[in-house]
Amino acid sequence: MDKSRPGRPNDIAESGRHFKPYPSNGVCTRLGDKWTVQVLWRLSVAPGRRLRFSALKSEIDGITQRMLTLALRNLERDGLVVRHYFPEVPPRVEYELAEMGAGILSALEGLNFWIQDNLPRIEESRRAYDDAGP
Amino acid sequence: MDKSRPGRPNDIAESGRHFKPYPSNGVCTRLGDKWTVQVLWRLSVAPGRRLRFSALKSEIDGITQRMLTLALRNLERDGLVVRHYFPEVPPRVEYELAEMGAGILSALEGLNFWIQDNLPRIEESRRAYDDAGP
DNA sequence: CCGCATCCTTCTTGATACTG
DNA sequence: CAGTATCAAGAAGGATGCGG
Numbered sequence: 001m002d003k004s005r006p007g008r009p010n011d012i013a014e015s016g017r018h019f020k021p022y023p024s025n026g027v028c029t030r031l032g033d034k035w036t037v038q039v040l041w042r043l044s045v046a047p048g049r050r051l052r053f054s055a056l057k058s059e060i061d062g063i064t065q066r067m068l069t070l071a072l073r074n075l076e077r078d079g080l081v082v083r084h085y086f087p088e089v090p091p092r093v094e095y096e097l098a099e100m101g102a103g104i105l106s107a108l109e110g111l112n113f114w115i116q117d118n119l120p121r122i123e124e125s126r127r128a129y130d131d132a133g134p
Numbered sequence: 135m136d137k138s139r140p141g142r143p144n145d146i147a148e149s150g151r152h153f154k155p156y157p158s159n160g161v162c163t164r165l166g167d168k169w170t171v172q173v174l175w176r177l178s179v180a181p182g183r184r185l186r187f188s189a190l191k192s193e194i195d196g197i198t199q200r201m202l203t204l205a206l207r208n209l210e211r212d213g214l215v216v217r218h219y220f221p222e223v224p225p226r227v228e229y230e231l232a233e234m235g236a237g238i239l240s241a242l243e244g245l246n247f248w249i250q251d252n253l254p255r256i257e258e259s260r261r262a263y264d265d266a267g268p
Numbered sequence: 269c270c271g272c273a274t275c276c277t278t279c280t281t282g283a284t285a286c287t288g
Numbered sequence: 289c290a291g292t293a294t295c296a297a298g299a300a301g302g303a304t305g306c307g308g
Contacts, residue, residue: 032166079259114241125213
């Protein structure tokens, strides 16, 4: 299990066309990460459910090239997104929301509504807890 | 913004009764972490929606005292769980699932079903992707 | 344009010992 | 029993440079 290496960052996560996927591969973990749901959402509202890499990058505020690439690779690997590569010059790559990708977004609607309805109360609870403070 | 300290771990996250909450405080981030949903789930199926700290700890396989404490503190702060402290000897503490805690579990049902239905296909997609590559 | 490599920082989790 | 404190390690995210 390679317990040998000391505590530096891993910096695994890719190499060549077939990258090494994230160590944490649970579905919920992926949905909880910083960018994945945003990527799925942007694709779902795009015409033809497709967007170029650069379009995604400019629509998602604050994402870096590296993190967008990683998110897309993991989504592709899971079958939630399809990658279309056009070997032109300069190259063009489009990402398309797959059936399963649309499905998981629907499955998230209930949670989405709940959060919209309850976030104010959660934030109030946090304020109260913090004010009671140390 | 205190950029001074070099790249060692933070080890923030608590101190005294009022701990310092996780920096990432989005609801989805919390749900994506390793233990929170498990804790909510165990409480929801317990009689009276209540369990002692030690009961939770023994029911959730692999969780450490530290991580259980942190998960419960964050849930309490968000108003999803209520902490009942009994100053006996030895002390007893019970955690109760609050209304909002039950609500978020219901909101997660759709996602839960989706994952059950689609996990086999996701795993197959992962195998195919990994096999195709180097 | 798209994306990989490298380096670095921050966040999250774990192991262990100790206490009211 | 139910925590706190401390140390350590692993994983996620960001900045930047290079290349087909």
